Amino acid sequence: MTDIPFPEFQERLGKALDALGMRADHARIPALLGYLQQLKHWNKAYNLTAVRDPGKMLVQHVFDSLAIVPELRARWPRQDLRVADMGSGAGLPGIILAICQPEWSVVCVDAVGKKTAFIRQAAGILGLKNVRAEHGRIEAMDSLRADLVISRAFASLSDFVRVAARHRAPGGTMLAMKGQDPVAERAALEADTGWFVKSAIELSVPEMDARRCLLELDSTSPEGTS
Secondary structure, three states: OOOOOHHHHHHHHHHHHHHOOOHHHHHHHHHHHHHHHHHHHHHHHHOOOOOOOHHHHHHHHHHHHHOOHHHHHHHOOOOOOEEEEEOOOOOOOHHHHHHHOOOOEEEEEEOOHHHHHHHHHHHHHHOOOOEEEEEOOHHHOOOOOEEEEEEEOOOOHHHHHHHHHHHEEEEEEEEEEEOOOOHHHHHHHHHHHOEEEEEEEEEOOOOOOOOEEEEEEEEOOOOOOO
16 A cells, blocks of 8 residues: 555654653554555645655654643643644544543544545545544635644644634634744734734754744733634
């Protein structure tokens, strides 16, 4: 089905989990590699990612998504957390979060039908009962009332807030995965929306030299929709 070198990738995943302080998650390696196998197999037909090499997929998609897990676990330890992954694409980081946190409920939202079809298929093959895929425009959907609304390489901070803030539950949190801290986007966010970056967590992604960060966004208005 695929040319993924499983023994090598198992070793790399194990080392990555250890580096992230996730040694207890070694049991999740088969599911993570199963997802990668599905991504590689269906990428050509579904145009899920511009990354074609499975080794780069492992780092740029799987390791990158795993890098936020320790932070989310530490700050939101609830067992019944509801997570909405906006502009999920191939299910990133949503499916990775669902694998690592089977007690969380994860919704992956995307406007491209082929991508949500892939998410459903991958979740079914991997036996992930805590994932569902929603096909449609984020701004047109009824509120998902999620505790965490997260995006990865989805849009500018301002656009993310405009289309996705309504999907937070009361007291919920908006999180944006970014590369280098986006100074210009921060300024535009405050000027255009009344939102601001409440905290910026620098991430260390195994085998990746590029800088990555996780931004927590907050609003100056009580409703969070200004």
